[in-house]
Amino acid sequence: MNSLYRTLLFVPGNNPGQMVKADIYGADCVIFDLEDAVSIHEKDAARDLVKHYLTDLRPETCRVGVRINAQDTPYYEEDVRSMVSVKPDFLRLPKSETAENIRQLDKLITESEKACGIESGSVKIIATIETALGVYNAYQIASASPRMIAIGLGAEDFRTDMRMTRSEDGQEILFARNMISLAAHAAKVLPLDYVYSNFKNEEGFIADVRFGKMLGFTGKSVIHPSQIPLVHNVYTPTDQEIEQAKKIAAAYEEAMSKASGVVALNGKMIDMPIVVRAQNTLEYAKASGKEL
Amino acid sequence: MEFTDKAVKCGTDKKGDLLVTLELGGNGREIEIKSKVEKKFGEAIRQDVLIILDAFSVKNVKIQIDDLGALDFAIKARIETAVKRAMAKEGK
Numbered sequence: 056m057n058s059l060y061r062t063l064l065f066v067p068g069n070n071p072g073q074m075v076k077a078d079i080y081g082a083d084c085v086i087f088d089l090e091d092a093v094s095i096h097e098k099d100a101a102r103d104l105v106k107h108y109l110t111d112l113r114p115e116t117c118r119v120g121v122r123i124n125a126q127d128t129p130y131y132e133e134d135v136r137s138m139v140s141v142k143p144d145f146l147r148l149p150k151s152e153t154a155e156n157i158r159q160l161d162k163l164i165t166e167s168e169k170a171c172g173i174e175s176g177s178v179k180i181i182a183t184i185e186t187a188l189g190v191y192n193a194y195q196i197a198s199a200s201p202r203m204i205a206i207g208l209g210a211e212d213f214r215t216d217m218r219m220t221r222s223e224d225g226q227e228i229l230f231a232r233n234m235i236s237l238a239a240h241a242a243k244v245l246p247l248d249y250v251y252s253n254f255k256n257e258e259g260f261i262a263d264v265r266f267g268k269m270l271g272f273t274g275k276s277v278i279h280p281s282q283i284p285l286v287h288n289v290y291t292p293t294d295q296e297i298e299q300a301k302k303i304a305a306a307y308e309e310a311m312s313k314a315s316g317v318v319a320l321n322g323k324m325i326d327m328p329i330v331v332r333a334q335n336t337l338e339y340a341k342a343s344g345k346e347l
Numbered sequence: 348m349e350f351t352d353k354a355v356k357c358g359t360d361k362k363g364d365l366l367v368t369l370e371l372g373g374n375g376r377e378i379e380i381k382s383k384v385e386k387k388f389g390e391a392i393r394q395d396v397l398i399i400l401d402a403f404s405v406k407n408v409k410i411q412i413d414d415l416g417a418l419d420f421a422i423k424a425r426i427e428t429a430v431k432r433a434m435a436k437e438g439k
Contacts, residue, residue, distance in 0.1 A: 071421035072363030100357055100428040107424040 067092035068101035078114035080280035139167035151182035157199035185209030193238030207247035254279035291343035303333035382414035
């Protein structure tokens with residue numbers, strides 16, 4: 056299993072036929088959805104299904120998360136208690152608007168971990184921000200708990216909350232995407248780009264992933280398996296980028312071995328941010344199956 | 348198998364799923380399984396059902412299962428949901 060979060064595939068939590076296939080498409084993470092993909096009459100059934108699936112058939116090749124229902128619903132508490140018992144890698148909380156939302160979830164996860172005899176801090180949190188208030192508070196949300204590993208934008212609800220007009224290339228959500236990326240990096244968590252729901256528009260999707268990568272996003276939530284290789288391709292460094300990264304990493308290693316504070320390549324000094332970028336490039340290359 | 352209005356349902360008729368009809372009460376555990384693979388997997392399905400009934404201490408129950416090729420996890424999950432729904436309906 057790699058350490059990246061390039062792709063997070065949503066899978067409906069009440070469809071056993073789809074659940075058993077969830078891990079075969081190569082996504083870095085699979086998120087079983089108890090929220091939008093499940094009708095209000097089937098919330099209990101989806102919870103039981105995900106619980107038994109993770110008990111019997113938990114995927115070993117990718118990380119596993121569960122999108123629970125929002126805190127203002129009657130399903131939230133039981134979702135948390137029930138899911139923590141099978142120890143997913145993370146819970147994804149929709150409609151995160153304030154740091155208090157995250158602190159409440161942290162508290163309930165802590166109680167549930169204790170009740171199940173699970174080591175405290177095992178279950179992480181990803182927050183989905185999908186309102187004007189949430190975007191405004193993005194940094195406070197991202198830094199509200201040591202369990203936080205990522206934040207992402209829920210674009211459709213955000214557009215509705217902002218009374219925006221929807222465009223195909225998402226111009227109207229540019230500010231929110233920037234804000235999410237900035238807040239995540241400031242809080243040292245991962246920024247996850249929004250779901251591009253028109254999965255039949257491959258060209259538009261690739262352009263959108265490329266743009267998200269330019270903005271600093273480290274991965275994207277996806278709703279269709281066909282989107283996974285497209286995202287991975289965008290996040291796979293070119294051979295030229297890999298070669299340059301290897302040279303920089305080697306120069307850094309050499310400087311460290313000589314206890315020298317100065318890293319140089321071809322007679323030029325290399326700043327630490329460039330070393331970090333080179334290390335990131337190599338990590339993405341490795342996860343993409345490139346030979347190093 | 349006949350049911351009264353105390354019966355609950357759970358699951359779907361989609362491939363890989365099962366449809367469960369369950370009613371608490373009666374004498375013992377009556378389990379009817381309709382499945383294309385009943386000959387080969389009927390006993391395994393029955394075992395999954397019994398695991399959940401034991402976990403919830405259900406001794407008297409009628410269950411009809413229409414199986415569409417469900418795996419063990421789905422059978423256990425659907426039975427668990429059906430048992431909990433039936434108990435809730437009886438105010439237990």
